[in-house]
Amino acid sequence: xxxxxxxxxxxxxxxxxxxxxxxxxxxYKNAFCKVYPDVLSGDRDWVNIMHADGAGTKSIxxxxxxxxxxDVSVWKGIAQDAIVxxxxxxxxxxxxxxxxxxxxxxxxxxxxxxxxLEAVINGxxxxxxxxxxxxxxxxxxxxxxxxxxxxxxxxxxxxxMTSRWPKNRLVTNDLIxxxxxxxxxxxxxxxxxxxxxxxxxASNGLTSARHDILNSYYAENFPESYNTALDPSVVYIGxxxxxxxxxxxxxxxxxxxxxxxxxxxxxxxxxxxxxKHFGNVYGLIHCSGGGQTxxxxxxxxxxxxxxxxxxxxxxxxxxxxxxxxxxxREMYQVFNMGTRLEIYTxxxxxxxxxxxxxxxxxxxxxxxxxxxxxxxxxxxxxxxxVVEY
Numbered sequence: 001x002x003x004x005x006x007x008x009x010x011x012x013x014x015x016x017x018x019x020x021x022x023x024x025x026x027x028y029k030n031a032f033c034k035v036y037p038d039v040l041s042g043d044r045d046w047v048n049i050m051h052a053d054g055a056g057t058k059s060i061x062x063x064x065x066x067x068x069x070x071d072v073s074v075w076k077g078i079a080q081d082a083i084v085x086x087x088x089x090x091x092x093x094x095x096x097x098x099x100x101x102x103x104x105x106x107x108x109x110x111x112x113x114x115x116x117l118e119a120v121i122n123g124x125x126x127x128x129x130x131x132x133x134x135x136x137x138x139x140x141x142x143x144x145x146x147x148x149x150x151x152x153x154x155x156x157x158x159x160x161m162t163s164r165w166p167k168n169r170l171v172t173n174d175l176i177x178x179x180x181x182x183x184x185x186x187x188x189x190x191x192x193x194x195x196x197x198x199x200x201x202a203s204n205g206l207t208s209a210r211h212d213i214l215n216s217y218y219a220e221n222f223p224e225s226y227n228t229a230l231d232p233s234v235v236y237i238g239x240x241x242x243x244x245x246x247x248x249x250x251x252x253x254x255x256x257x258x259x260x261x262x263x264x265x266x267x268x269x270x271x272x273x274x275x276k277h278f279g280n281v282y283g284l285i286h287c288s289g290g291g292q293t294x295x296x297x298x299x300x301x302x303x304x305x306x307x308x309x310x311x312x313x314x315x316x317x318x319x320x321x322x323x324x325x326x327x328x329r330e331m332y333q334v335f336n337m338g339t340r341l342e343i344y345t346x347x348x349x350x351x352x353x354x355x356x357x358x359x360x361x362x363x364x365x366x367x368x369x370x371x372x373x374x375x376x377x378x379x380x381x382x383x384x385x386v387v388e389y
Contacts, residue, residue: 028172030300032092047167051089054158055081058206060225063154065242065256075116076123077262078157081203084263086161092284094171096271099163103143107155134268153224173298175282180344183353184367185266187340188314192361199261199316204289205334212324213238238323248315258316266341269357283344287336292380293389304373308381311338328382
C-alpha cells in the first residue's frame with residue numbers, strides 16, 4: 001500500500017466514483033465537467049454548468065505557515081486555490097467568462113480568528129479583480145461561513161462556480177482521436193498575471209507532500225493539523241521546516257513558499273485560445289486529481305495517449321520524491337509534475353496555441369500525441385523511464 005493510501009486519501013477517488021456511478025452523467029459523458037440542459041430558461045441552445053471544489057488540505061499548510069511566521073497574507077493564496085480549482089476545471093469545457101462564484105468556509109473559531117476570514121474573503125475579491133482586467137468576468141456572490149469546530153480541526157475553504165453557456169461553444173472531449181497532438185501548458189515559472197514565480201504544486205497531493213516533506217516538529221506542536229488516528233509512521237516523516245530555504249535554479253525561496261504557491265489559473269490564456277481557435281480545440285484536460293493519468297477518464301474511446309515531452313518536473317516534486325521515496329508511477333499519478341493543462345489539437349494549429357500561451361509568460365509545447373489502440377491506455381516518458389497505465 002502506498003503512503004498516499006495509508007494516509008486515507010486516494011489519487012483516483014475510487015470510492016467517490018463508485019458512490020456516484022448511478023447519477024445522471026449529464027449531456028456529455030466525456031466532458032471534464034458535468035453539463036446539463038438550460039433548466040433555468042428552457043433554451044435548448046444553452047446549457048448550465050455548476051462545479052464545486054476547494055483548496056483541500058492546502059489550508060492546513062497555510063495554517064501551519066501562519067502560526068509559524070505570523071504572515072496572514074498566506075491565506076489570500078488559499079482563496080485563489082479554492083477559486084482556480086473550480087475555474088480551470090470549467091475552462092476545460094470551454095467556459096471562461098460570465099461566471100458566478102459562491103464560497104463556503106468552515107472554521108474552528110477557537111483556532112481561526114476573524115483576521116484569517118478577512119484575508120480569505122479579500123483574497124477572493126482581489127483575484128476576481130485581476131481576472132476581470134483580462135476579460136474573465138467572475139461575480140462573487142458571497143456564500144456561507146460557518147463555525148463548526150466539531151467538524152473541522154482548523155479551516156476548510158471551498159466554493160461553487162456556475163455559468164450559463166451556449167451549447168455550440170462547448171468543449172466536450174468527444175473530438176479527441178488518434179492523430180491529435182497534445183499541447184501542454186506549464187505550471188511553473190511566472191505568468192504575466194502572477195505576482196511571483198509559481199512552483200506548480202497547485203492543490204492536489206498536498207496531504208502526501210505535507211507529511212513527506214515536513215518533520216515531526218509539526219506533529220508535536222500542532223496535533224490539530226493532522227488525523228491523530230493515522231499510523232505515526234506516515235505522519236510528518238520529512239526533515240524540513242516550512243522556513244527552510246531552498247534553491248530553485250532561479251533563486252532562493254522557502255519550503256513553505258513552494259508548498260503554498262497559489263494554484264495557477266490558465267484563464268487569460270484559454271480565453272484567447274478559445275476565442276480565436278475554438279475549432280481547433282478538440283479536448284481539454286486539467287491535470288488535477290490523478291495527475292498525468294487524469295486524461296484516461298475523459299477519452300471518448302479506445303486510444304493510446306503518449307506523453308513523451310512533458311516539462312521537466314520542478315524542484316518541489318524533487319523534494320517530495322526524495323522525502324517519500326515514491327517511484328515514478330506514484331508521482332505521476334498523484335501530482336501534475338509541472339505540466340498542468342492539456343490541449344488536444346491538430347499539428348498545424350499547435351504553434352499558434354503555443355504562441356498565445358507564451359505571450360502570457362506561460363511556457364507551452366507539444367508534449368505528446370494520441371495513437372490508435374484496442375484499449376484506453378497511457379504511456380508517460382519520465383526522466384527515469386517509461387511508465388504505462
